[in-house]
Amino acid sequence: MRVMALVTRILRQIVRDKRTIGLLIFAPILVLTMLHLVFSGGDYVPKVGLVNVPDTIANQISSEGAKLTKFTNELDAEKELAASKLDGYLLFDGQVPSVVLEGSDPSVAGATMKWLQIALPSGHEATNEPGLKIDYLHGSKDMGMFDYFGPVLLGFFVFFFVFLIAGVSFLRERTTGTLERLMASPLRRWEIVAGYVIGFGVFTIIQSTIIAAYTIYALGMVMEGAFRYVLLITLLLALTALTLGILLSSFANNELQMIQFIPIVVIPQIFFSGLFNLETIPGWLSWIGLMTPLYYAAEALRDVMVRGYGWSEIYMDILALGGFSLLFITINIVALRKYRKI
Secondary structure, eight states: OHHHHHHHHHHHHHHHOHHHHHHHHHHHHHHHHHHHHHHTSOOOOOEEEEESOOHHHHTTSOOTTSEEEEESSHHHHHHHHHTTSOSEEEEEETTEEEEEEOOSSHHHHHHHHHHHHHHSTTTHHHHTOTTOEEEESSSOTTOOHHHHHHHHHHHHHHHHHHHHHHHHHHHHHHHTTHHHHHHTSSOOHHHHHHHHHHHHHHHHHHHHHHHHHIIIIISOOOOOSOHHHHHHHHHHHHHHHHHHHHHHHTTOSSHHHHHTTIIIIIHHHHHTTTSSOGGGSOHHHHGGGGGOHHHHHHHHHHHHHTTOOOHHHHHHHHHHHHHHHHHHHHHHHHHHHHTOOO
C-alpha cells in the first residue's frame, strides 16, 4: 500500500505538469518527423560545368543525374565554382580532360566524380586514365568527412552547453531568491540583464576559446582561414546561446522544465545547420534554417575553416549572429519587466 501511494503521488505529479506530458508526446514526434523529412529527400544532383568541351563529346554526355552548364571560358566557370553555384567543371585542353572540384564537401565531390565516370563517353575508363588531372578549389582528396562536419559540430556543442548551463544557472538565481533581491535594489532591469550576460560571458569566452583551439590544433581539424575569425564566430554563437538560455529560463520553474526546451529549441537546429545537405530536403522546409543561429554559425565556420574565406565572405553571418543576440537581450529586458513573477 505504501508503494502504491508513492506511485500514485508520482503519477499525479506528472499528470499535473502539462508541459511534461506534452513534451513526452510532442518532442519525439517532432524529431522523428524531421528525420523523416531529411532522410526521405532525393539523391543529391551535382551541378557540373562544361568548359570548352568539343561538340562531338558534349553531345554524347548525358545530362541525366546532373545539372549541366556550358561555359566558353574557364574564368566564368571559376567564378561560379567559387560562389558554390557549381560543384565542379570539366575542362578539355585539346583532347585531354581535366576536372576542377569545389571540394569543400567530400560527399558532393564524390557524387560529382561518380557522375562524371558514368557520363563521359568513354565511361569509367575516361576518369581512370593516369593522365586525368583533378584539381580542388578547396580541400583535397585527403579531406575527410570529419573535416567537413567538424565546423558544424564545433558550433553545435558550443551552443548546446552554453544554452544549458546559462539557462539552469539563471533559473537557480530566480529560485534561490537572488534575482528577487536584485530587483528590489536600485539596479535597472537592463543593468541586471547586462550584468548577467557579461558575467556568464566571461566563462563563455574561456570555454569557446578552449574548445575551438582543442578541435583545430589537438584533433587536427582542417583550418584554412584565420583562427581569430573562428574565435569571433564561436564567441558570438555562445553569446546567442547565453541570451537565449537566460530568456527561456524565465518560462521554467525547475531544472527539468529547462531541459525540456532542448528537444524543441536545440535539436531541430542540427537538421538545418549544414550537417545534412539542405538541397536534398523539401524546399518548403529549408527556410527553417534561416531562422536559427546555428545555421549562420556553421556556414561561417565552414567558410573560414574549410574554404579559407575572410571577413568579406562571412560578415553577413556575423551580423546575423549579432542580431540574434541583440534580439534575445531586448526580449529579456522586456520579459523581466512584464512577465517574470518575482
